[in-house]
Amino acid sequence: MQASQASADTPAQPLRRRSLWRTLLLFFAVLGPGFVTASAGNDVGGIATYSSAGAQFGYDILWLMIPLAVALVVVQEMSARMGCVTGKGLAALIREGFGVRISVFAMLVLFLINTLITSTEFAGIAAASEHFGISRYIGVPLALVAVFLFVLRFNSKIVERVFVIFSLIYLSYIVSAVLAHPDWHQVVTGTFIPHFEFREAGWLAMVVTVIGTTISPYMQFFLQSQVVEKGSRTEDLTFTRIDVTNGSILAIALAGFMIIANAATIFIANQHGAKLNPQTAMDFAVALKPLAGDAAALIFALGILNAGLFTATVLPLSTSYIVCEALGFEAAIDRRFSEAPVFFMLFAAGLLLGAGFVLIPNLPLLQFILFAQLLQGVLLPFELVLMLIIINRKSVMGPHTNGPLANGIAWTTAIVIGVLSLVYVVGQFIPQLLGA
């Protein structure tokens, strides 16, 4: 049988494949916001922050997690609700609600802070690689290549595995915290009795840092994009709310155990005359000793390496997508450069700047990581105010605007964090105000 000369009238078209961004979002959407909240709050910056908080201030800082849990649930619920009702991402809503000027400014700030956070992930990678005896000047570029390859040859199976290992380190903190035999009486009083130490050096900074790492501004963008990608609608609100609440409580619980594990080891040892003064992220590995003994450092190094690689992959990618969403540029990792130049330039700049920053000689990594989290805390009120304005517009949310309770809590959160940040920033310039 001879093939006829006629050709088919339409050429064979390849099936449209789902882009990497959507695959990632859907992957997280299936896991539920719980895991995502835990992962976004508990990256390298999260581990460093909660460890520092526990090591420096012991059980007395635990109470902070209770109001933070309430604020986190409310803020996350607002993001999810905006996604369900409008079907649009937060960046798109900011652009459509506030126009070009505010969007460009907000996106610029978001890009800068996220690049800084990316940098903290590489700082974690640098610390881990130095633990294994590899100079950061080799380890960080290697990680950069790994991230690029990972994004270009994306594979959900690998993401899944990385994610599971990543989660294990948090679970190990729960076990380690229990095995360290903390004074549970102190844990309970520390959790339920607020404790202010305005006069203590670094206390206020630590509070803002813990807030910034727990309610990362970028998490709201990411969560809302996920809800939109999943196609959740107003009918799914109840389910989404339960999901978000569970996730926030899980994230807070993990953070709490991390603080307890560090308080029970480093803080208590210092109380008894030891002079443990963590200078690098690796020094916090001590908190895993009750569980892992001599393997603590190894587990800790693997944990932050994993967390660092994972977030360094997700963050620059999601930032580029979000910025392009707001400014209307074509965005897709599977396109050619000429089809989405802005997107690719943002992505490359975010990664290269992020990795390049930690290669500055003599950069104190731990202080740098904590500073980035602090900056997130300072920026959070601005994001919350934008969200609050949008979510209270009837033209956007219809009957699903904020109720008085959500408004009360969210505005209080924004104002309290704003005041704390302001006091901190002013205090930096006029030290005698606080030091007296």
Next chain:
Amino acid sequence: MAFTEGFISELVGRRVTVNEIPIGKVSDFLVNKPDDVFPRIDGLVIKTSQGPRFAPIESIATIDPHGTVQLTMTPAEPAPPAESALLLIADLLDKQIVDVDGRKVVRINDLEIARAGDALRVVAADVGVAGLLRRLGLKSFGKRFTPAIYRRIPRSMIAWDSVAPIRDANPTQVNLSVTESKLARLHPSELAEIIGDLSAREAAAVVSQLDDETAADAFEHLDAETQRTLIEDIGTERAADIIEEMDADDAADLLSELDEEQQHELLSEMNEYTASELRALVKYAEDSAGGLMTTDYTWIYPHRTAEATIRKIREIAPTSEFIYYLYVVDKQDMLLGVLTLRALLLADPQASIDSVMETDLVTIHPDMASEDVAATIARYDLLAVPVVDQHGKMLGIVTVDDAIDAIMPEEIARKLPKFTAHRRTQYPGASVAG
């Protein structure tokens, strides 16, 4: 009216005067018939101390792009309610649109309006960096200090006849029915690509504007996950209409991805013939000949003459997917032979089909793996291969394009160039109707 063309971002906020007395500022532009190719601006919304007022376009004495807007009379009417007409700034600026010409989803940074005859019309959307800078108020700054760079910023204007606004899920939004014809201009695979770029809600909004046939063509190019979410968003009834229009093999693939209850609901909404055909196809594994095959092949009877058969083909060809091979079957659907369209045309008009048909047949069984199906098609240089059961009864055919799709590695499929036409940087001014 000195004004000939300009951007709405440069006009908004301008002072409005009546007899040299300032009364307010320009706040929006009203369009009553957004469906026109280049919609006419019917008036201005003016922010006055008494609240927003509507000034019909006829009352404008001058619009000076560098000065003020002068009216012949004080606008007395209150601004019309948002849902009765299209407001350029409230409803379009900063919103997403499909650029039908460049085939992508972009955001409107600015709108260009121009004078054509007596009317002011919307002629183009600015979606580029230049528009962003203008909105930021950096245009004059850019021109003065970095002229070399400023000149290199691409002017990304999309002529309004290529703009398809994406209707918002928000019910207060104006109904822009204009989009239907514009989106249908895209190739189905491009339309699918755009749908894939949109969020679930926006995708459903776009599909709801398409007719069943266009939507079906686009659906054939979507991945299973997107198909599934779309079906949920557009509802069973509409989804069934679209699936009915799809090629049988693609429709069966789609159905096989859904759970049984959903399959049942969709099939019960379709006409009985299509439904029973699809029920048979859904049984086969996706990566087998049965999963790849379509039942939409062209069959003929052996005892007819070539002439009569050509007449018959002419009748059925318009609705058939594949007519290049004609399958000769008896009344029990047993496959007897094959005839190419070419052989049929060259045959003696009076010859009977069974005397000219090819009987040395290449056939496959429905459980053959898709790689083997593709290999068979390649080895015998076929456009399609018939699928038969163990008794030789005709079940369907696998066409070469479906076989390629099934075996093409994902990386290659993804990296295929998009056949993007050169972007139009200018709109044809002549086509602005007066």
